[in-house]
Amino acid sequence: MAEKLLEIKNLKTSFRIRDDYYAAVDNVSLTVNKNEVLAIVGESGCGKSALAFSIMGLHSRAKIDGNIYFKNEDIANISTSKLNKLRGKHMGMIFQDPLTALNPLMIIGEQIGETLLLHNKDMTKSARKEKVINLLEKVGIPRPEHVYEQFPHELSGGMRQRVVIATAIANEPDLLIADEPTTALDVTIQSQILDLIKDLKEDMNSGIVLITHDLGVVAEMADRVAVMYAGQVVEIADVHTLFENPLHPYTRSLFNSVPNANEEQDQLHVIQGIVPSLQNLPREGCRFAARIPWIDASAHETNPELHEVQPGHFVRCTCYKHFNFPEESKEEQQHGVS
Amino acid sequence: MGFLKVEDLKVHFPIKGGFFGRTLGYVKAVDGVSFNLEKGKTYGLVGESGSGKSTTGRAIIGLNHITDGKIEFEDKEITKIHRAKAEIRKDIQMIFQDPYSSLNPKKRVLDIVAEPLRNFERLSRKEERFKVQELLELVGLSPESILKYPHEFSGGQRQRIGIARAVALKPKLIIADEPVSALDVSVQAQVLNFMKEIQRELDLTYLFISHDLGVIRHMCDHIGIMYKGRFVEEGTANEIFNEPQHIYTKRLIAAIPDIDPNKREELKRFRAEVSTEYEQAYNDYFDEEGLAYGLKPISETHLVALPEKG
Numbered sequence: 001m002a003e004k005l006l007e008i009k010n011l012k013t014s015f016r017i018r019d020d021y022y023a024a025v026d027n028v029s030l031t032v033n034k035n036e037v038l039a040i041v042g043e044s045g046c047g048k049s050a051l052a053f054s055i056m057g058l059h060s061r062a063k064i065d066g067n068i069y070f071k072n073e074d075i076a077n078i079s080t081s082k083l084n085k086l087r088g089k090h091m092g093m094i095f096q097d098p099l100t101a102l103n104p105l106m107i108i109g110e111q112i113g114e115t116l117l118l119h120n121k122d123m124t125k126s127a128r129k130e131k132v133i134n135l136l137e138k139v140g141i142p143r144p145e146h147v148y149e150q151f152p153h154e155l156s157g158g159m160r161q162r163v164v165i166a167t168a169i170a171n172e173p174d175l176l177i178a179d180e181p182t183t184a185l186d187v188t189i190q191s192q193i194l195d196l197i198k199d200l201k202e203d204m205n206s207g208i209v210l211i212t213h214d215l216g217v218v219a220e221m222a223d224r225v226a227v228m229y230a231g232q233v234v235e236i237a238d239v240h241t242l243f244e245n246p247l248h249p250y251t252r253s254l255f256n257s258v259p260n261a262n263e264e265q266d267q268l269h270v271i272q273g274i275v276p277s278l279q280n281l282p283r284e285g286c287r288f289a290a291r292i293p294w295i296d297a298s299a300h301e302t303n304p305e306l307h308e309v310q311p312g313h314f315v316r317c318t319c320y321k322h323f324n325f326p327e328e329s330k331e332e333q334q335h336g337v338s
Numbered sequence: 339m340g341f342l343k344v345e346d347l348k349v350h351f352p353i354k355g356g357f358f359g360r361t362l363g364y365v366k367a368v369d370g371v372s373f374n375l376e377k378g379k380t381y382g383l384v385g386e387s388g389s390g391k392s393t394t395g396r397a398i399i400g401l402n403h404i405t406d407g408k409i410e411f412e413d414k415e416i417t418k419i420h421r422a423k424a425e426i427r428k429d430i431q432m433i434f435q436d437p438y439s440s441l442n443p444k445k446r447v448l449d450i451v452a453e454p455l456r457n458f459e460r461l462s463r464k465e466e467r468f469k470v471q472e473l474l475e476l477v478g479l480s481p482e483s484i485l486k487y488p489h490e491f492s493g494g495q496r497q498r499i500g501i502a503r504a505v506a507l508k509p510k511l512i513i514a515d516e517p518v519s520a521l522d523v524s525v526q527a528q529v530l531n532f533m534k535e536i537q538r539e540l541d542l543t544y545l546f547i548s549h550d551l552g553v554i555r556h557m558c559d560h561i562g563i564m565y566k567g568r569f570v571e572e573g574t575a576n577e578i579f580n581e582p583q584h585i586y587t588k589r590l591i592a593a594i595p596d597i598d599p600n601k602r603e604e605l606k607r608f609r610a611e612v613s614t615e616y617e618q619a620y621n622d623y624f625d626e627e628g629l630a631y632g633l634k635p636i637s638e639t640h641l642v643a644l645p646e647k648g
Contacts, residue, residue: 043522157387186386186549187593191609194595213523216552216595220602239599257527259556260597266534268527268556274492275522 002033005207006055006175011066011076013047013054015278021063022278024050026231028066032175032207037198039210039222039239041254045275047231048211049096052179055209056093057083070175089119092168096180098160102152108163109148112136115170135166139196158189165193169200176200177209182217194221215258219243224312227251230276230287233306237313247315249295249323250288256325269325286317294326295319340410341543342375342398342511347407349390349397367393369567369629370407375511380537380544382558382575384551384590390567391547395513398545399432411511428458431504435516437496441488447474447499448484454506473502477532494525498532505536513545518553530556551594555579560639563587568630570623573640583642585623586630589616 014021068076095101136144139162182190235248256269286300304317349368383391400419434440471481477498518526592612633641
């Protein structure tokens with residue numbers, strides 16, 4: 001049986017705007033097992049990065065409600081000093097933008113060495129250097145002794161991202177959170193970095209939370225997928241189920257709006273309207289309802305919940321049962337007439 | 339008879355250094371690129387960052403100086419576009435990558451979209467306003483938005499303002515430099531659909547620069563693959579995606595993540611094969627400096643960079 005590594009229960013991360021708190025992550029419950037990649041998919045503003053930052057305790061001014069159990073210990077509201085013992089050692093994070101994640105005034109070797117130093121006080125300097133060079137080798141950086149002495153600006157984007165990954169895995173964390181790890185990279189480097197993350201999962205038996213908006217990356221990496229919209233999880237399933245049988249209107253719309261390199265289609269599906277801003281999020285009813293106005297209001301639940309349609313496959317709200325793309329229903333009507 | 343003809347284009351940037359900023363060498367960003375655009379079609383320039391695809395686009399419209407080569411637009415030479423007639427400069431416009439930095443935050447939408455009109459056409463205030471409103475309607479924004487500022491719009495809407503500005507003078511050629519890279523997928527779909535629509539409506543030709551092969555496949559009729567400032571392969575979308583010949587193109591196409599999770603293993607094997615082939619055949623496809631050879635035709639439309647001997 002899969003071993004639970006991280007369990008998020010009813011997590012609510014709210015930000016203060018003027019005098020009110022607005023939840024960017026609203027009642028999210030998820031689990032990540034050992035040796036598993038959980039992908040979190042959604043567009044900008046859906047709360048996926050806010051969720052990642054909540055797990056790592058990186059929000060400085062947010063209000064966090066709910067529980068985050070990491071190895072059965074609630075880390076949602078523990079002190080920073082306790083958290084610091086976990087972060088970098090048991091939990092690692094790969095940030096999206098490798099240029100801002102690295103200190104421009106510190107040589108690569110010292111940046112990676114810093115995490116080692118913080119968590120292994122009795123490691124000798126030479127042992128540390130050896131370990132760092134090993135790590136650089138592991139992430140596929142050529143001439144690691146040379147790169148050790150270099151500054152971030154001397155490296156290319158792909159190399160910098162590898163350095164960020166090396167830092168995240170320096171202490172062989174049990175949980176690795178990768179926030180859009182390849183968004184800033186070219187495809188050939190992307191495939192190398194993804195292979196690297198896969199290898200690390202196998203080697204260290206870690207759980208990985210992969211945050212991305214690229215469905216191709218999800219198809220290649222994930223074991224399970226959670227789709228987020230407007231702060232909520234709208235669908236969770238294992239990767240095969242989700243790609244073969246996506247149910248929630250948002251998931252289906254997302255799939256239809258991606259240009260596919262293998263297929264020719266003239267027009268892409270466009271989701272009507274825009275992602276509501278944090279203050280304007282509909283807090284009641286189905287949050288996606290406004291973007292599929294052709295679906296009758298009675299199709300939605302008043303308080304949409306996640307329904308288990310198959311073991312392990314959850315969908316929020318009942319509107320998926322009545323959902324059809326407008327193009328499809330037009331065709332149906334035409335067929336009906338003729 | 340060509341619409342846009344680029345011949346042996348070279349853009350070299352000097353590397354300054356040492357005493358008094360002497361020129362120590364050159365970065366050959368674009369090093370001998372030739373291609374033709376057909377009217378009403380979309381030509382895709384693909385490559386990784388640093389391959390020179392953006393520099394090529396910028397050189398055509400005159401945002402980079404040109405070291406050598408020739409550019410012809412409707413049979414008139416426009417290599418020195420700054421000296422070309424205003425008529426021709428009106429015909430070529432550009433859409434930029436980042437809708438957040440390509441619109442002046444201090445200007446109202448009216449002034450942003452009207453700027454090219456003010457430069458090239460004499461319109462009264464009233465006419466100008468009417469024209470801008472018409473353009474905004476064309477890109478699907480409400481005519482009332484003319485008094486708003488860029489920050490009041492979402493990314494997709496901003497990109498559409500950029501497009502309205504680009505089509506204001508009824509150009510014939512639009513150079514789109516990564517027009518959707520900064521956008522979310524659903525917004526990206528919106529902008530791509532819309533670009534196709536106005537292409538039909540206004541009979542536009544696009545030079546579409548992107549690193550996203552999915553988007554390129556969706557948009558383009560012809561594709562040129564660039565590597566280190568040179569073309570490695572050129573052909574129709576079908577030829578490039580289904581029968582790639584150059585080892586670099588093969589590697590690029592193998593690296594695209596597949597949307598079907600069941601193909602994971604297959605893709606992994608395929609990638610491993612391509613990557614061994616790439617390592618083994620590298621010397622056959624690139625010269626001593628690691629640059630691509632000149633293009634050789636293998637069919638009427640399909641050209642591949644192969645060494646002289648064949």
